[in-house]
Amino acid sequence: MILKMAKIAIAGPKGLLQDVLALLQELNTFQIEPCTAGIMEKVDEGSIRRFLIDESSLAERLYLENIRAGIDELFSYLPQLPFRTSYIAPLAIIDVIAKALPRHIATSKELRAHGEELQKELAGLRQHALFLDTLVPLLAVDGQAKELDFIGLEIKNASVIEHLRGLLSSLTDNRFELASTASPDNKTVVLITIDQSLSEKVRTALGSEHIPELEFPSSLSGLSLPAKIAYARKRLADLSSEIKGIDDQLRVFASRWLPIYQKVLDWVNDRVVLLKATASVFETRMCFFVHGWMPAADVAGVRKKLGQAFTGKVVLEEKEVREEDLDLVPVALRNPPYFQPFEIFARLLPLPKYSSFDPTLFIGIFFPVFTGMILGDAGYGMILMAASLFAARGFRKNNNIRDAARILFVSSIHTTLFGILYGEYFGDLGHLLFGLEPVWLERRTSILPMLYLAVTVGAFHVLLGLVLGLVSACRKKAKAGIACKILNLLAVVGIIAIVVSLFDIFPDLLTRPVIIAVLLLLPFLVFTGGLLGPLELIKNIGSIISYARIMAIGLTSVFLAYVANAFAGMTGNIVVGIIVAILLHAVNMVLGVFSPAIHTLRLHYVEFFSKFLEQGGKRFEPFKKTVKGE
Amino acid sequence: MEKAIIALAAAIAIGATSLATAWAQSRIGSAGAGTLSEKPELSGTIIIMMAIPETMVILGFVVATMILLMLK
Numbered sequence: 001m002i003l004k005m006a007k008i009a010i011a012g013p014k015g016l017l018q019d020v021l022a023l024l025q026e027l028n029t030f031q032i033e034p035c036t037a038g039i040m041e042k043v044d045e046g047s048i049r050r051f052l053i054d055e056s057s058l059a060e061r062l063y064l065e066n067i068r069a070g071i072d073e074l075f076s077y078l079p080q081l082p083f084r085t086s087y088i089a090p091l092a093i094i095d096v097i098a099k100a101l102p103r104h105i106a107t108s109k110e111l112r113a114h115g116e117e118l119q120k121e122l123a124g125l126r127q128h129a130l131f132l133d134t135l136v137p138l139l140a141v142d143g144q145a146k147e148l149d150f151i152g153l154e155i156k157n158a159s160v161i162e163h164l165r166g167l168l169s170s171l172t173d174n175r176f177e178l179a180s181t182a183s184p185d186n187k188t189v190v191l192i193t194i195d196q197s198l199s200e201k202v203r204t205a206l207g208s209e210h211i212p213e214l215e216f217p218s219s220l221s222g223l224s225l226p227a228k229i230a231y232a233r234k235r236l237a238d239l240s241s242e243i244k245g246i247d248d249q250l251r252v253f254a255s256r257w258l259p260i261y262q263k264v265l266d267w268v269n270d271r272v273v274l275l276k277a278t279a280s281v282f283e284t285r286m287c288f289f290v291h292g293w294m295p296a297a298d299v300a301g302v303r304k305k306l307g308q309a310f311t312g313k314v315v316l317e318e319k320e321v322r323e324e325d326l327d328l329v330p331v332a333l334r335n336p337p338y339f340q341p342f343e344i345f346a347r348l349l350p351l352p353k354y355s356s357f358d359p360t361l362f363i364g365i366f367f368p369v370f371t372g373m374i375l376g377d378a379g380y381g382m383i384l385m386a387a388s389l390f391a392a393r394g395f396r397k398n399n400n401i402r403d404a405a406r407i408l409f410v411s412s413i414h415t416t417l418f419g420i421l422y423g424e425y426f427g428d429l430g431h432l433l434f435g436l437e438p439v440w441l442e443r444r445t446s447i448l449p450m451l452y453l454a455v456t457v458g459a460f461h462v463l464l465g466l467v468l469g470l471v472s473a474c475r476k477k478a479k480a481g482i483a484c485k486i487l488n489l490l491a492v493v494g495i496i497a498i499v500v501s502l503f504d505i506f507p508d509l510l511t512r513p514v515i516i517a518v519l520l521l522l523p524f525l526v527f528t529g530g531l532l533g534p535l536e537l538i539k540n541i542g543s544i545i546s547y548a549r550i551m552a553i554g555l556t557s558v559f560l561a562y563v564a565n566a567f568a569g570m571t572g573n574i575v576v577g578i579i580v581a582i583l584l585h586a587v588n589m590v591l592g593v594f595s596p597a598i599h600t601l602r603l604h605y606v607e608f609f610s611k612f613l614e615q616g617g618k619r620f621e622p623f624k625k626t627v628k629g630e
Numbered sequence: 631m632e633k634a635i636i637a638l639a640a641a642i643a644i645g646a647t648s649l650a651t652a653w654a655q656s657r658i659g660s661a662g663a664g665t666l667s668e669k670p671e672l673s674g675t676i677i678i679m680m681a682i683p684e685t686m687v688i689l690g691f692v693v694a695t696m697i698l699l700m701l702k
């Protein structure tokens with residue numbers, strides 16, 4: 001439900017402003033309203049002006065914001081490690097931290113940059129090492145002669161080798177050796193061995209054929225191929241140990257300083273938020289004045305705490321929430337434990353306005369009932385109940401799954417109850433095996449009664465929505481809105497009465513006067529609601545008929561269950577029959593969870609909430625500390 | 631002959647509304663898939679949007695049922 005809010009004004013001597021704001025921040029229940037519209041009286045506007053921050057506060061804010069930026073930069077260089085909570089008082093060490101911070105940033109930045117450089121070199125060298133390692137067996141054959149030169153190539157397509165062989169043959173008069181092998185990264189490594197006197201010529205020819213020679217890092221340049229291999233192996237080992245050393249240094253530094261810096265950062269954040277809040281404060285010649293909102297239930301507690309802390313020098317006054325304030329009032333939702341899981345459905349909608357209703361309550365009441373009416377099978381209900389209990393136990397720490405499991409549990413209870421009423425236990429299995437009969441009606445054969453039931457439920461739901469819409473209009477004291485809602489309500493009731501008279505429930509004698517009354521209401525609907533007034537009436541009737549889906553989707557579920565049993569019987573083998581039945585019932589159950597849930601939500605969002613819910617509320621965001629419990 | 635006409639009427643009632651729903655859902659589905667790629671947080675709204683045209687086929691189903699049950 002939407003918490004009742006109080007419009008609050010707090011005033012006191014200017015010297016106490018920072019302390020008052022600090023206390024309000026600690027209490028975490030007051031939202032400061034930076035705008036004066038609708039809150040400040042016209043007569044007071046001349047004597048009250050926006051609070052001007054003094055030089056020392058401004059200097060403090062800049063100093064703290066610099067520290068905050070510095071700590072953020074330092075954190076970007078340090079590894080993310082779990083760290084202990086520090087209990088050091090930040091205020092006592094803030095100046096020491098401010099002095100040490102630039103040095104720590106420089107050291108960490110340098111270490112991080114050096115580490116990244118080494119990582120880059122390591123990655124490059126690893127790639128070349130892969131190539132060189134592939135060459136080692138080839139080199140074992142050719143590497144003995146000192147006057148030979150080696151050219152390494154890495155090619156993607158092995159078919160190029162034949163072309164390469166032809167090219168080398170013409171260039172060197174067959175005085176070459178070409179060996180190739182597949183590298184671990186699915187490329188082909190080629191080693192060309194030629195006389196040193198021919199190397200320049202071959203390299204030029206390879207260049208003109210767009211076959212690039214593998215380029216080695218600068219650290220390997222000038223070395224022969226065997227020397228390159230030896231050097232790469234040694235350098236790889238050195239780089240790994242150097243990188244590990246840098247990581248260790250950063251880890252040691254982080255484990256020593258992260259708790260302290262985090263503590264200081266939290267304190268700095270709170271302090272900056274507090275200093276920024278002074279921009280929303282007003283002042284007179286002697287006093288400060290701050291206004292905003294807090295839950296009405298907290299007003300007495302806050303007043304008492306202000307009285308105790310400032311010995312009556314600071315005054316809290318609760319003001320009347322006027323009609324024109326209703327759009328400004330922030331909205332906070334708080335529901336009893338049963339309804340809390342259903343907030344995940346309400347969160348799909350924008351926040352309701354303060355003068356409207358919390359949709360959670362209605363979803364919590366009607367969602368399980370409608371889902372149960374649609375699925376309505378005691379066997380499915382009990383399996384879903386077990387599944388929901390298992391999910392709730394298995395995923396205690398995952399809030400979304402836990403909430404979904406709770407919703408499923410409540411819905412499965414309704415599914416079981418309606419299943420008993422309909423006499424459905426895995427379709428007609430209960431009837432076939434144990435002779436179980438429906439307590440109320442059998443859905444498979446009672447199609448029209450189910451349709452009437454579904455539409456009747458729809459009529460009740462839509463009328464409830466219209467009544468809530470009327471209450472909402474009354475709260476806002478919107479006369480045209482109230483008249484339009486009343487006329488719509490009367491017209492819908494009249495049309496329902498006319499339809500009911502077709503079934504001899506409503507006396508025939510009254511049918512004609514009711515028709516005339518509904519026709520007479522139409523011009524008034526145009527007067528109060530404009531041209532859209534009668535359209536709204538048609539929409540309401542359409543909404544009621546839309547509830548026929550409760551019967552329609554339910555019927556598909558029933559028939560699928562019957563088909564599952566019939567198929568199982570047709571197999572002629574008990575084991576195969578059981579497997580087929582389990583599979584088909586499982587499919588039906590999965591459909592039976594999603595389809596009713598989606599359609600029930602749709603009935604709420606489109607048919608029900610459109611009658612009364614006003615969206616576009618502002619979320620209640622109290623002035624609070626960044627870290628709780630500080 | 632009369633039975634055949636009744637059956638045909640019921641078939642048209644459910645068939646035409648099914649096609650209309652399918653067409654509407656195909657349009658909403660493709661738009662919804664595009665929306666989800668940019669704003670995954672709107673998945674709940676998209677599911678609801680997808681379910682809205684189903685009213686047509688459900689009303690078609692109701693009409694077909696009434697034709698079959700009331701005119702036989």
